[in-house]
Amino acid sequence: MPVFFFDIGGTLADALLAADDSLTLRPRPRVMAVLDSLGEAPKGILSDPGTLPPATVAAALHEAFPGRFTDDALVRWGPKGSRSPFDEAVASVQPPGSAPVACVFVGEDPQERAFAREAGMRTAAHPVFARAAMENRPVLWTRIELPEGRELSDLAVIANAAEVVPVHVASARLVLAMASTSGVTALQQAGFTTDLRGSVEDTVAFLLRDNRPLPAVEAFEAFAGAPPGSRPDVEAALRATAVFGYVADELAATSAPPVASLGPAPGGVYLAAPAGAPVEEVHLPGAKPGHTERLLPDPALLDFRTEAPPGRLAAAFGDGLPSPETIAAVRAAVTSEVLSRHVARISGIEPLVEGGPLKVRSRDASAEDNARVVEALARRFEDLGLTVRLHPFRWREHRLLNVEAEHSVPGADSTVLITAHMDSTAANGDFVDADGDPRPYDPAVDPAPGADDDGSGTAAVMAAAECLRGLLDDGREPTRNVRFVLFNAEEQGLVGSKFYARAAAAAGDRIAGVFQMDMIAGRQQGSSPVVEIHAGSLVAGPVVSASDALGERVARTVPVIDSAVTVQQLTGPADPAAGRSDHASFHERGWAAVAVSEDLFSTPDGDPGTGTRQYHTPGDTLLDQDHNPEFAATVARSVIATALTFAGL
Known part of the structure; x- marks a missing residue:
């Protein structure tokens, strides 16, 4: 009888880490049915617990999958960066002198499947194909x-x-x-x-x-x-x-x-x-x-969904314009000085933690500082009294984390997300080796400050959380949950938001709308201020009109914040940012979402955008001439005021 070994994270379940390091595993769609369909076939685990004690992961596993993984001898913990763990798993179920036992490894990571194949295991890219692997069907x-x-x-x-x-x-x-x-x-x-x-x-x-x-x-x-x-x-x-x-x-x-x-x-x-x-x-x-x-x-x-059709939202919250009280609160909390202070800490101008020795070199998904920035941002959210959860996922050999912080409202019908991506890259930079010859970007050694992309959006999300804290302290309360999310590995193909949105859909989250800020500080000197509002979706259906409605709300708020700013509303499949930022991961699930940015894309007439000229280079710093904190504050205020109003404030 074949033996099945399963990876956990992203394959069997989505993982949630709380601030106290407690772990919750949420089974992925169709997984329980697949496990039960395998009947009496031995089922084990091959998974990397990361920094968590194996006992903690084992307890979460048994709580999420009661009675499914009962043989402790088949539960194996540890890194899977070579074929050795797979060789050891095969050897562990091979009685001496007996006929070879067929082993199947089920895991989403292609590198791990490659190692498993080298060890003689059959592999499946998803639990749905576990039986096909067992029967050697392609x-x-x-x-x-x-x-x-x-x-x-x-x-x-x-x-x-x-x-x-x-x-x-x-x-x-x-x-x-x-x-x-x-x-x-x-x-x-x-x-x-x-x-x-x-x-x-x-x-x-x-x-x-x-x-x-x-x-x-x-x-x-x-x-x-x-x-x-x-x-x-x-x-x-x-x-x-x-x-x-x-x-x-x-x-x-x-x-x-x-x-x-x-x-x-x-x-x-x-x-x-x-x-x-x-x-x-x-x-x-x-x-x-x-x-x-x-x-x-x-x-x-x-399984598409639209949680909050525009008509119902309009009926609930009037014309959608922020109240004078909300505008005043946002103006006070979201300033160029506040945004610059956050950007300085996560882009290496100032120490990451005030008074500490560490200055961030890079937030690239491959860089050591990425995890340190995650920890610092999560701690700041905790200081604001928000419920913080970390969402682990794997990209290549790296274990990365999305950061989520939420203010929950009892009886709320849905949740409003204010988001950005916290990672960076300098892949477009010019680098040379010791001999002065050109060489590729190396995230292990090269700086990637990412002050605009997307340090500016990350700073705006932090300022939004601080603004909400002030409103709560003044006795105001939203009618919807407000969730702040910082995605990781956006630069590697929207990986973090893909994992996040997939897990949110599996958990049955009710998301009313997503407000993504991706590069909001770039404005070339002497140019007119232009903000782009991207609602265009490549996904057909109700998500199109729902996203357009979110974009319209932001567009109407911008002149309330600063009448001198020109608004470019971009909708439909011709939107140049359709599918290109983290909001697209929510469109894919049928949720209303917009991405707001500086003037990034050229006009239909071919005029270039007036945003940063340091896109994906080491020159994307707070000190760059194209980095404009005042403009970033205008964009951030417009988005935050709209999102908080959308949440019922």
């Missing part, structure tokens, strides 16, 4: 096309009863998924078209977008003779080919394992990347923020 990357008259809800019914796990919804007509051969058969028998793109094995999916215009000659030749109405498909194919070719060549130059194309995607291409292929480090020429998106498997991805 799991394939699959493009699922919906025929006319069929809805995503119809696909959800079939997928949730078969060995099918979606990873991205491209449109109402196309979904990228993992599917076993039996899952593919179930889809085809239900009338869905499947386009198979190769084995999943130890790969992970990415979506890469490209801002560059298509070559006119190439496009003309491709369109010549093409049937009427096919131009969008031809354009998509051309763009996908161009992006894939560039990425494949760049990775080949670094001797990375080859990637595979999974076909056209919204604005670019889907890629399947094996363990060790650093797709996140490839930057297309002229790439705009968020050009790379890591895709996560999730059976619940087709």
Whole structure:
């Protein structure tokens, strides 16, 4: 009888760490049914507890999965950065002199699956495919096309009863998924078209977008003779080919394992990347923020929702404009001095902790200071009397944390999120080696202060929490929960917010709206102040109008804060930031969300934005000439006043 070993975090369950280091595990969708379907087959654990005592994780495991992991000899704790733990797991269940025992490792991390394969284990990228792995049936990357008259809800019914796990919804007509051969058969028998793109094995999916215009000659030749109405498909194919070719060549130059194309995607291409292929480090020429998106498997991805339709919100809270009292409170708490002080501490100008010795060199997900910044921000939230929870997840070999702080309201119908990403990068910087020759960015040694991206947004979230504390101390109380979230690893393909939103959906969170601030301090000297409000969603349905309604609320608040600021409202799939910041992880779940930024993107006429010119370089500092704390305060005040009003203050 085969033995199954499961990873925990992101595979079996989503983890929550409280301020007292207590751990809660929330089982992921379909996991309980899968475990029970395996019957009497021995089931064990192969998981890294990180800094937590194994006993703490074991207690949380047994509370979340009572009676499912009863053999302590099959529960193994420790890092999985080599094949050794997998060799040891295989050896532990192999009686001397007996026939080999088949072992299956089920884990979301592609590198861990690669190590498990080296150790002779069969692997599954999701628990849904545990039996397929046991029976040595392949799991394939699959493009699922919906025929006319069929809805995503119809696909959800079939997928949730078969060995099918979606990873991205491209449109109402196309979904990228993992599917076993039996899952593919179930889809085809239900009338869905499947386009198979190769084995999943130890790969992970990415979506890469490209801002560059298509070559006119190439496009003309491709369109010549093409049937009427096919131009969008031809354009998509051309763009996908161009992006894939560039990425494949760049990775080949670094001797990375080859990637595979999974076909056209919204604005670019889907890629399947094996363990060790650093797709996140490839930057297309002229790439705009968020050009790379890591895709996560999730059976619940087709279960769309909109928690708070705009009509109901308008009825609850009038015209949506902040009250004079809220405006006054925001003006007092959110100042250029307050924002600069927060930015200085997390970007290395001042010590991270007042009076302490440490100055932050980088908040890059690969940098040692990342965890220190997380700890300092979490402690500040705790000092404000908020309930703090840390959301751990893994990216490559790193264990990272999202930071969440909440003020809960008894009987609240939903939650308002004020968010930013706390990590940084300097991947666009120019670096040289000891001989003066150009070399790639190295997050282990190179500075990445990220004062604007997204130190400015992080500072605004901290100021928002301080503002709420003042309002609460004055006796005011919101009618909705207010949650402050700082995402990690945004620069690695929106990874942190992807994990966070996936877990929130699995937990049944009711999210009324998300207000993301991503780069709000950049304003070139002499330029007119312009704020961009990005509500555009690549996800169809009620989320579109709900997000537009949030954007409209921010747009109406801006002139109340500063009438000299020009507002650019960007909506629809043509929004250049659609899918490109952490708000997109919430659009993907059907939740209303907006991202507010400086003037980042060029206009339709081609005029360049007037935001920072130090995007992703070591020059993105508080002292940079493009860093404007006064402008950041205007943007932050506009967003915070809108969000607090939206929460009922």
